[in-house]
Amino acid sequence: MLQKQTSRWVNLGFQFLAILVALAFTTLLLVLSGAPPIQAYKELILGAFGSIDNVSNVLIAWAPLLITTAGLLVTFAAGLWNIGIEGQITLGAIFTTWVLRSFENSSLSPTMIIILSIVAGMFGGMLWASLVGVLKTFGGVNEIFGGLGLNFIASTLVLYLIYGPWRRPGVASLSGTEIFPNRLWLPSISNLGISPWAFALGILGILIIYFFLRGTYIGLKLKAIGKNIRSAHTLGIPTWQYMMLSFMICGLFAGLTGALQVTNVYHRLLPYITSGYGFLGLLVAMLINYQAIWVAPITLFYVALNVGSVQLPIALKLDSNLSGVLQGFLVLFVLLMEGVRQKLTRKV
Amino acid sequence: MQVELHDIHKTFGPVYANKGLTLVVPSGMIQGILGENGAGKSTLMKILSGFIQADRGEIILNGKQVVIKSPADAIKHGIGMLHQDPLDFPPMQILDNFLIGHSGGIFPQKIKAKREFLNLAKEFGFSLDPNNYVDALTVGERQQLEIMRLLWLGVDVLILDEPTTGISAEQKKKLFETLRKLAAGGKTIIFVSHKLEDVGDLCARVAVLREGELVGSMEPPFDNEKLVEMMFGKVIVQPQLQTIKPGECVLEMRDVAIEDYRLKMSEINLEAYAGEVIGLAGMEGSGQSLFLKACAGLLRPVGGAVYVHNENMTGKVYRSFLQRGVAYLPASRLEEGLVPGLTLSEHFCLADGNTGFFIDRKQNLALTNTRIKDFNIHGLATTPVESLSGGNQQRALLALLKDKLSLILLEHPTRGLDIESAIYIWRKLKARCNDGTAIIFISSDLEEVLNYSDRILVFFSGRVSRPIRADKTNVEELGELIGGRGWTKLAT
Numbered sequence: 001m002l003q004k005q006t007s008r009w010v011n012l013g014f015q016f017l018a019i020l021v022a023l024a025f026t027t028l029l030l031v032l033s034g035a036p037p038i039q040a041y042k043e044l045i046l047g048a049f050g051s052i053d054n055v056s057n058v059l060i061a062w063a064p065l066l067i068t069t070a071g072l073l074v075t076f077a078a079g080l081w082n083i084g085i086e087g088q089i090t091l092g093a094i095f096t097t098w099v100l101r102s103f104e105n106s107s108l109s110p111t112m113i114i115i116l117s118i119v120a121g122m123f124g125g126m127l128w129a130s131l132v133g134v135l136k137t138f139g140g141v142n143e144i145f146g147g148l149g150l151n152f153i154a155s156t157l158v159l160y161l162i163y164g165p166w167r168r169p170g171v172a173s174l175s176g177t178e179i180f181p182n183r184l185w186l187p188s189i190s191n192l193g194i195s196p197w198a199f200a201l202g203i204l205g206i207l208i209i210y211f212f213l214r215g216t217y218i219g220l221k222l223k224a225i226g227k228n229i230r231s232a233h234t235l236g237i238p239t240w241q242y243m244m245l246s247f248m249i250c251g252l253f254a255g256l257t258g259a260l261q262v263t264n265v266y267h268r269l270l271p272y273i274t275s276g277y278g279f280l281g282l283l284v285a286m287l288i289n290y291q292a293i294w295v296a297p298i299t300l301f302y303v304a305l306n307v308g309s310v311q312l313p314i315a316l317k318l319d320s321n322l323s324g325v326l327q328g329f330l331v332l333f334v335l336l337m338e339g340v341r342q343k344l345t346r347k348v
Numbered sequence: 349m350q351v352e353l354h355d356i357h358k359t360f361g362p363v364y365a366n367k368g369l370t371l372v373v374p375s376g377m378i379q380g381i382l383g384e385n386g387a388g389k390s391t392l393m394k395i396l397s398g399f400i401q402a403d404r405g406e407i408i409l410n411g412k413q414v415v416i417k418s419p420a421d422a423i424k425h426g427i428g429m430l431h432q433d434p435l436d437f438p439p440m441q442i443l444d445n446f447l448i449g450h451s452g453g454i455f456p457q458k459i460k461a462k463r464e465f466l467n468l469a470k471e472f473g474f475s476l477d478p479n480n481y482v483d484a485l486t487v488g489e490r491q492q493l494e495i496m497r498l499l500w501l502g503v504d505v506l507i508l509d510e511p512t513t514g515i516s517a518e519q520k521k522k523l524f525e526t527l528r529k530l531a532a533g534g535k536t537i538i539f540v541s542h543k544l545e546d547v548g549d550l551c552a553r554v555a556v557l558r559e560g561e562l563v564g565s566m567e568p569p570f571d572n573e574k575l576v577e578m579m580f581g582k583v584i585v586q587p588q589l590q591t592i593k594p595g596e597c598v599l600e601m602r603d604v605a606i607e608d609y610r611l612k613m614s615e616i617n618l619e620a621y622a623g624e625v626i627g628l629a630g631m632e633g634s635g636q637s638l639f640l641k642a643c644a645g646l647l648r649p650v651g652g653a654v655y656v657h658n659e660n661m662t663g664k665v666y667r668s669f670l671q672r673g674v675a676y677l678p679a680s681r682l683e684e685g686l687v688p689g690l691t692l693s694e695h696f697c698l699a700d701g702n703t704g705f706f707i708d709r710k711q712n713l714a715l716t717n718t719r720i721k722d723f724n725i726h727g728l729a730t731t732p733v734e735s736l737s738g739g740n741q742q743r744a745l746l747a748l749l750k751d752k753l754s755l756i757l758l759e760h761p762t763r764g765l766d767i768e769s770a771i772y773i774w775r776k777l778k779a780r781c782n783d784g785t786a787i788i789f790i791s792s793d794l795e796e797v798l799n800y801s802d803r804i805l806v807f808f809s810g811r812v813s814r815p816i817r818a819d820k821t822n823v824e825e826l827g828e829l830i831g832g833r834g835w836t837k838l839a840t
Contacts, residue, residue: 217704228683
């Protein structure tokens with residue numbers, strides 16, 4: 001017992017070290033590009049938490065990333081790399097936009113339309129995810145390649161819609177489709193943009209996944225498949241059916257992310273509607289070693305970095321991708337430190 | 349080369365694997381090392397061959413103290429180890445595999461190597477085609493390849509870890525011949541095994557390990573009873589097992605034909621009755637694994653029909669068989685049977701076949717603890733299965749079986765287990781037979797097949813014998829059949 005606890009502290013120590021090294025490298029990069037590092041970090045923090053508006057922006061971005069990452073834990077549990085998550089978010093956004101457009105001028109109440117559009121978005125994401133599953137199960141296509149291919153198709157589809165059938169009257173541009181009227185926005189706290197509904201969905205999503213993976217038979221079976229598919233088969237678990245199910249659940253969550261991007265964040269369809277949350281979610285999932293309990297704090301940290309860095313070009317004439325650099329370094333060094341730790345502790 | 353190990357200590361966490369072991373093997377000797385699983389045999393050999401390092405102690409070769417840091421280092425010092433699972437490269441050509449580890453510039457001299465390969469093969473009477481692929485070889489032939497490779501690398505000390513597991517009687521004879529020849533030529537042979545008869549046949553001296561310590565040493569003539577007592581610290585009595593009167597037919601194979609890329613088998617007919625044990629004997633890869641997989645629905649027959657309780661199950665998947673009370677226990681426990689990373693209680697939870705949504709932890713824990721006690725598994729509910737020993741993993745697999753089963757199919761149920769564990773496993777299996785379960789099992793240990801089966805099927809390169817009654821045959825007859833002789837006599 002004592003030994004277990006010391007090893008936990010050692011673990012934490014290594015992770016802390018990883019964060020320090022990541023910060024050091026980012027600082028080095030800042031110094032090399034001639035920017036004052038302290039100032040830059042200050043701007044980063046102020047950009048995220050400096051005002052009510054900024055905090056609200058962080059929270060707006062948090063819900064979608066939280067939901068996507070939660071969904072990804074399900075596919076990771078089954079040992080699957082759902083690289084197609086970006087496409088699934090995109091399809092969610094497309095389906096949501098489609099429903100909003102179709103019922104915009106109908107007699108249905110706005111609440112009804114919004115609910116309908118979100119459900120449609122979830123369905124869209126699930127559909128796209130099950131395609132990855134079908135390709136894997138019946139076509140023998142590895143989910144990484146299938147997902148990558150479907151990502152390309154999804155982003156092409158968005159461009160086609162924006163420039164084609166759904167273009168703005170008169171102009172077709174990268175700025176997306178016509179903005180939806182206010183009543184079709186997810187209700188938010190007055191002029192802050194943050195919606196309690198989106199927030200609630202995010203929290204609910206991660207809670208569901210946490211309990212799903214921890215306390216249900218389906219969750220346990222998925223874990224068994226992820227850890228050893230052959231033994232799972234011998235134990236009588238229908239493996240491909242469960243893998244399909246995990247894709248569909250992840251797709252539902254991805255679709256919900258897309259739906260929130262449309263109904264709560266951008267209020268239209270954009271070419272880059274995913275904001276890269278799919279890939280970011282994959283990164284976060286790896287960073288936290290697929291532990292559901294860490295999803296909420298780490299995704300919050302990541303969106304804070306994202307939102308905070310928006311200030312950088314204005315204040316310091318720095319590229320706002322600095323946060324991306326820091327995020328990447330963090331994942332790399334945490335994984336690296338994990339490797340180093342294993343190597344060192346094995347000797348002891 | 350004279351090998352001396354002095355006061356070797358090695359711990360894995362809190363477990364003492366080697367506790368001050370000292371062993372001196374003079375050059376030209378075949379030294380046996382005997383001990384049950386977990387006695388520290390493999391650890392000691394891995395230390396000598398550089399796979400792991402001792403915490404304390406000295407290794408002295410020909411009077412000179414050395415430090416062995418890696419397997420490559422060991423080879424440089426002239427020590428080569430033949431592992432229980434041959435460390436070769438199945439997709440490679442035999443000659444290429446032979447060349448591995450040989451330092452000879454960037455471009456291997458294949459023509460010269462081939463000539464030397466053929467010379468070596470001739471010297472020992474191995475018939476290996478250097479252009480063939482490794483995955484076409486049997487375990488025994490892969491051993492031969494590995495021995496040749498090590499000798500070619502110039503080793504003076506050859507360590508063999510359980511080399512007689514999974515090879516035929518014929519191959520074993522050849523292996524022993526080779527080893528005797530090598531010893532006569534001055535090589536030092538260290539032969540690790542838990543099989544008394546093998547050690548007795550071959551070795552000039554036997555050291556017995558128990559719980560990481562050297563408990564005794566013996567030279568011929570060997571007293572088997574004494575050796576067993578040293579191995580276990582007590583006398584073990586083989587229980588007399590009564591045969592059970594068979595009941596209704598649980599499995600029927602009617603003119604079944606099965607095949608994979610290597611073997612084709614046809615016109616297989618068998619009726620297995622409740623309560624009986626059927627042993628499948630044969631050299632590894634003679635078709636018995638295919639047969640067992642076909643019984644479980646893991647392999648779809650290309651012809652004929654399979655019936656379970658008179659229901660036609662031909663072409664159904666394994667899960668349907670499982671639902672009708674057919675269970676399959678594979679030989680590779682951690683690869684096909686258990687899920688590394690999950691705990692014992694999670695395994696029982698999976699195997700329990702619950703249909704609810706949420707896991708009932710209380711009930712699961714109660715079930716796990718009962719099973720752990722019933723099956724004498726040394727582990728806790730929260731122990732991950734990969735940290736259990738081989739015997740405990742096998743007991744866990746048995747414990748995972750449902751209460752009511754019609755047929756249990758086992759691949760090498762006691763492979764790698766010590767005698768005590770093996771007896772325990774069979775007691776549990778026989779108890780199942782009493783409850784009306786039929787058992788079909790594969791074993792390369794003929795004694796085991798004869799001891800526990802009611803009827804025996806012999807496999808030889810895709811041919812299946814008619815069922816032979818175990819009380820009407822003996823090791824000699826089975827041995828001949830396995831080697832492909834005496835089949836015409838059997839047919840009549």
